[in-house]
Amino acid sequence: MKFVQLESRGGNYMVVASNVAWLRVGENGQTLVGIVGGQPLLVSGAPESVAQKLLAA
Numbered sequence: 001m002k003f004v005q006l007e008s009r010g011g012n013y014m015v016v017a018s019n020v021a022w023l024r025v026g027e028n029g030q031t032l033v034g035i036v037g038g039q040p041l042l043v044s045g046a047p048e049s050v051a052q053k054l055l056a057a
Contacts, residue, residue, distance in 0.1 A: 002057040006033065006043040006050065013041055017057040023047040 006013045008030075015035065022034035024047065031050045032040045043050060 004053055004057045006041065006053065007045070008041070008043045013043065015041070017054050020054055023050055 002017045003014045004017045006015055015033070019036045019038075020033055021036050024032040024034070024040075026032040026042050029046065030042050030044055031047045033043055033050060034040050
């Protein structure tokens with residue numbers, strides 16, 4: 001199980017990379033991260049940069 005830190009304007013998240021189901025463009029240059037079995041997270045950065053962090057894990 002590999003954790004990835006994703007930054008957010010309201011605080012940072014540590015997510016399990018294998019639990020990410022989808023990425024979608026959010027508001028104000030942010031990205032919605034879909035989590036298996038949970039609510040989406042709104043994190044900073046474009047979907048491409050978030051995907052790079054997840055793939056690097």
